[in-house]
Amino acid sequence: MRVEEETGRAGPSAENGDGAAGAAVARRPKRDREATRRRILEAARDLFGEHGYDGVTVRMIAARAEANMALVNRYFGSKAALFGEVLAGESAIRGVIAGSPEGLPRRLAEHFVRQLDRGYVSPTSRLLDRSAGQPEVKEILLHYLEDVIVEPIVAQLDGPDARARALLASTIIMGGGPVRRLLGLNDLRAADPEELTDRLTAMFTAALAPPAAMRPASGTYGG
Known part of the structure; x- marks a missing residue:
């Protein structure tokens, strides 16, 4: 040395x-x-x-x-501070969220599908999958979710309840980890990537849409 x-x-x-x-x-x-x-x-x-x-x-x-x-x-x-710096420097989701608001649902869907690729497990995904639930880094993970995912999505949204909509989209983004650990992803990997991307785009579009856009037309449900 x-x-x-x-x-x-x-x-x-x-x-x-x-x-x-x-x-x-x-x-x-x-x-x-x-x-x-x-x-x-x-x-x-x-x-x-x-x-x-x-x-x-x-x-x-x-x-x-x-x-x-x-x-x-x-x-x-400290080890915890080092973990936080590693996590902050490795996140590809920053670039995914940045860009035009209109294309955000599609970009998020494409990012999700990329995570399914056998040859692509991002450093951030590995860090989150293997470290979530550790009390010592709970605050670091909360700040990561808030600063890197939720608030940048909120900044892309217009209309009421922007934070609730961003949290709903974040639930879709972050929910892949437990499924990957517990059930595996072979079935999703066997599916057509374009179809998966289209479905996820629809899910993110619905999650991020302002409340008025999601209300059914009068009489749709017998009203």
Whole structure:
């Protein structure tokens, strides 16, 4: 391990500041810290995805990242804070929600169907599937749901009850995890992807529509 990573100090050449060589050495500690921090984040992402929050220790993360254990706490403060940073940085749903409000139901449906692909299990899905229910990260998961999914969807909606509609759509988005864990997805994977996308688009459209748009016409139900 580099001395600069552990101490944050440059070597004698940097202290002397002799020309370009001294400046290059002076910059090296910052680069090393950034590289180490990046390795820790990548190691944590992989381990949390493999074992869930409760099955991972700081020692495991440090070993996978080839870093000193003290650096994990120095850069991130705690395992829970590290989990939160990994989760915040890995979410593809941000890009799915962003865009035109008119296309949101279709984008959400396509995202859901992508999660069914055998070769595609997003890091965020693995993190959520294996870590949901852990008390230590409950607040982090709540903030993730609020900040990354619910509020961005609310911002896309017009009309009354925007938050309730966003929560309903979020229920569809997040509900895939328990089904995947308990029942498996073979039947859904065997279905036609285009048909699934069309059905899900209709579900998201209904969930996100303002109340007036969902009221039946007069007399539809014998009124």
